[in-house]
Amino acid sequence: QCAPPDVDALERELVRAGATDARVERGADGCILHLPRHDTLVHVDRLATHVFCEGGADVRQALRRALHACVPHL
Amino acid sequence: LCVRDNRLSLLDIDEMCDEIGINRHIIRFTSTVRLEDPGPAVKTAEKLKNLLSEKLEGWTITISDGNISVESVLIKVEGEDDSTKNIYVSWTNQDEDLGSYILGLLQSMVQ
Numbered sequence: 526q527c528a529p530p531d532v533d534a535l536e537r538e539l540v541r542a543g544a545t546d547a548r549v550e551r552g553a554d555g556c557i558l559h560l561p562r563h564d565t566l567v568h569v570d571r572l573a574t575h576v577f578c579e580g581g582a583d584v585r586q587a588l589r590r591a592l593h594a595c596v597p598h599l
Numbered sequence: 600l601c602v603r604d605n606r607l608s609l610l611d612i613d614e615m616c617d618e619i620g621i622n623r624h625i626i627r628f629t630s631t632v633r634l635e636d637p638g639p640a641v642k643t644a645e646k647l648k649n650l651l652s653e654k655l656e657g658w659t660i661t662i663s664d665g666n667i668s669v670e671s672v673l674i675k676v677e678g679e680d681d682s683t684k685n686i687y688v689s690w691t692n693q694d695e696d697l698g699s700y701i702l703g704l705l706q707s708m709v710q
Contacts, residue, residue: 572622572624572625573624573625573626573627574624574625574626574627575626575627575629576626576627576628576629577629577630578628578629578630579630579631582699585628585695585699589626589692589695592626596624597624
């Protein structure tokens with residue numbers, strides 16, 4: 526059984542990446558993250574993450590880095 | 600690289616995770632491209648499939664019910680016959696290069 530995502534680590538990494546507008550709604554097994562400036566919604570669950578991203582490759586790269594800090598077994 | 604049945608084996612990352620009982624976390628990205636192309640969505644999908652076959656020579660590209668797939672990249676066309684189509688491009692983290700290439704290709708068509 527995987528550990529639940531570390532939402533605190535995700536928020537820290539996003540702030541470090543400059544995404545200070547991130548809105549995070551926590552759930553039992555993860556969170557839903559909204560980045561309005563980049564028209565991006567991220568659903569982080571215990572086993573999978575789905576990124577609905579209308580931003581560019583730079584936004585995806587920043588999210589990938591932040592998710593590495595947040596979820597085990599990438 | 601792992602030891603299996605007292606022999607060294609080279610496994611891909613998914614096989615390795617199965618072997619040691621880890622549920623690997625999957626990241627999937629989805630982006631949307633809006634394309635002016637009147638006509639049925641399935642026709643738009645066929646045109647996109649032909650374009651991808653031309654640009655991605657040597658790759659296996661399949662189409663089923665108007666959904667195109669190349670490795671983990673999925674392309675779905677939605678929209679009424681007489682309207683702009685929404686093209687959803689989706690790919691896993693491991694196929695970022697391929698997914699972002701296909702997304703860029705579709706975005707370049709609408710600019």
